[in-house]
Amino acid sequence: MSKVIKGGTIVTADLTYEADILVEGDKIVEIGKNLSGDEVLDATGCYVMPGGIDPHVHLEMPFMGTHSADGFESGTRAGLAGGTTMVVDFCLPNPGQSLLEALAIWQQKSGLACSDYSYHMAITSWNEQVFNEMSEVVDRGINTFKHFMAYKGALMVDDDEMFASFQRCAALGAMPLVHAENGDVVATMQQKLLAEGNNGPEAHAYSRPPEVEGEAANRAVMIADMAGVPLYIVHASCEQAHEAIRRARQKGMRVFGEPLIQHLTLDDSEYRNPDWDHAAQRVMSPPFRNKQHQDSLWAGLQSGSLQVVATDHCAFTIEQKRFGIGDFTKIPNGTGGLEDRMPMLWTYGVRTGRLTMNEFVAVTSTNIAKILNMYPRKGAILEGADADLVVWDPNRSKTITSKSQQSVIEYNVFEGKEVVGLPRFTLTRGRVAIEESTIKTEPGVGEFIGRDAYPAVNKALSQWKEITAPRKVERKAENMPAGV
Numbered sequence: 001m002s003k004v005i006k007g008g009t010i011v012t013a014d015l016t017y018e019a020d021i022l023v024e025g026d027k028i029v030e031i032g033k034n035l036s037g038d039e040v041l042d043a044t045g046c047y048v049m050p051g052g053i054d055p056h057v058h059l060e061m062p063f064m065g066t067h068s069a070d071g072f073e074s075g076t077r078a079g080l081a082g083g084t085t086m087v088v089d090f091c092l093p094n095p096g097q098s099l100l101e102a103l104a105i106w107q108q109k110s111g112l113a114c115s116d117y118s119y120h121m122a123i124t125s126w127n128e129q130v131f132n133e134m135s136e137v138v139d140r141g142i143n144t145f146k147h148f149m150a151y152k153g154a155l156m157v158d159d160d161e162m163f164a165s166f167q168r169c170a171a172l173g174a175m176p177l178v179h180a181e182n183g184d185v186v187a188t189m190q191q192k193l194l195a196e197g198n199n200g201p202e203a204h205a206y207s208r209p210p211e212v213e214g215e216a217a218n219r220a221v222m223i224a225d226m227a228g229v230p231l232y233i234v235h236a237s238c239e240q241a242h243e244a245i246r247r248a249r250q251k252g253m254r255v256f257g258e259p260l261i262q263h264l265t266l267d268d269s270e271y272r273n274p275d276w277d278h279a280a281q282r283v284m285s286p287p288f289r290n291k292q293h294q295d296s297l298w299a300g301l302q303s304g305s306l307q308v309v310a311t312d313h314c315a316f317t318i319e320q321k322r323f324g325i326g327d328f329t330k331i332p333n334g335t336g337g338l339e340d341r342m343p344m345l346w347t348y349g350v351r352t353g354r355l356t357m358n359e360f361v362a363v364t365s366t367n368i369a370k371i372l373n374m375y376p377r378k379g380a381i382l383e384g385a386d387a388d389l390v391v392w393d394p395n396r397s398k399t400i401t402s403k404s405q406q407s408v409i410e411y412n413v414f415e416g417k418e419v420v421g422l423p424r425f426t427l428t429r430g431r432v433a434i435e436e437s438t439i440k441t442e443p444g445v446g447e448f449i450g451r452d453a454y455p456a457v458n459k460a461l462s463q464w465k466e467i468t469a470p471r472k473v474e475r476k477a478e479n480m481p482a483g484v
């Protein structure tokens with residue numbers, strides 16, 4: 001049965017034009033005027049865009065003594081409700097665990113996904129087995145490896161391990177990702193704050209200032225340069241991290257930066273709310289920043305020095321957040337956002353004039369598909385591409401509230417925000433998953449999207465030079481110092 005999306009304006013990362021789209025099975029088969037199909041989806045007054053891709057989510061992830069509350073079913077359903085048709089989750093081995101063993105667990109967890117998904121693999125420890133398994137991981141369609149520079153004593157890797165892993169990525173045609181925060185400094189500041197009696201959620205932000213992130217971002221850039229590999233910095237939240245990315249790019253390095261919708265639209269005053277629950281529910285790493293940093297992130301999206309917008313969706317219930325009463329270091333880090341990313345970015349980015357509609361598509365979908373090597377199957381409106389589409393009604397509005405959200409948690413960090421711009425239809429590989437407020441998703445229809453190693457041309461185009469051993473200097477006996 002074919003479908004035609006009729007009467008809308010197609011908006012891609014580079015074009016805006018009026019045309020219908022014919023979908024057969026899970027693919028776009030034709031784009032043109034006056035198309036007909038078995039079923040008609042009315043897109044009059046709407047923009048038809050590539051479905052959103054969230055490059056950074058944590059679904060049912062074991063973390064800080066618990067696991068994040070949204071799994072692949074509720075998480076992907078939330079995404080679809082907000083126009084996101086694909087997520088990239090982090091496969092997180094316990095330190096010392098086999099990567100392939102962790103991957104098998106993740107494959108099982110993803111069984112009920114309502115949309116397509118892919119994985120990044122986290123490198124949480126370093127040994128010969130990890131080194132060897134990385135090649136098999138790439139063969140299985142995972143070309144990105146995440147490194148935590150924070151969470152000391154748990155997930156953090158040290159610089160020697162990170163350098164070794166980055167070099168391995170270079171050899172395999174993979175790209176490293178980093179969570180850039182100096183974990184040693186964070187741990188010291190946490191202990192100092194606790195010792196001084198600062199145990200509330202506001203101390204979480206005091207323990208992770210922008211300098212801590214800027215230092216780590218700069219360090220990761222330099223280590224990537226030495227390893228001769230591109231770099232993707234997740235959740236860049238401040239001017240200092242943005243600065244590191246911008247400087248590296250100016251020098252010709254392929255360094256990518258990912259702000260989150262939370263950091264773009266919410267600020268650090270949230271942590272000073274007198275209600276403990278309110279503040280704790282907003283504890284994530286890095287923490288929310290002030291307006292100066294927010295302006296820097298918006299400027300980065302406008303100028304292209306930052307390329308994508310994600311959520312880091314890692315939702316915890318009220319009860320889980322309360323594990324940290326009396327000790328902010330035990331508040332599980334993470335917030336939701338999957339359902340709200342696109343409407344919030346449209347409202348605060350496109351409607352304010354900060355971003356064009358085409359830039360909106362680029363940062364929510366197309367750039368992500370290109371950077372993660374799944375374009376044009378994803379992130380494109382082209383014949384032959386997957387029919388992951390959102391029919392976006394720029395006049396539909398709602399007030400965000402946890403009462404009607406898809407996420408299983410009881411609150412929403414964007415509670416009360418009025419958004420204008422919502423999906424009329426969301427299609428995931430040709431199936432209508434959302435029709436206005438009606439949820440038609442089917443758990444289990446989502447598929448794993450493999451992403452090949454980066455083609456050699458990506459590396460050849462970069463200006464990085466391989467580190468070659470300096471030639472050994474031959475010395476004669478008369479030029480040697482006398483022995484001691």
Ligand code: DUC
Nearest residue numbers: 179284285314333334
């Ligand atoms: N930050 C969070 O807030 N949650 C998950 C992991 C992370 O780095």
Ligand code: ZN
Nearest residue numbers: 157158159184
């Ligand atoms: Zn260390």
Ligand code: ZN
Nearest residue numbers: 179234235285
């Ligand atoms: Zn992180």
Ligand code: ZN
Nearest residue numbers: 056057058312
């Ligand atoms: Zn994360």
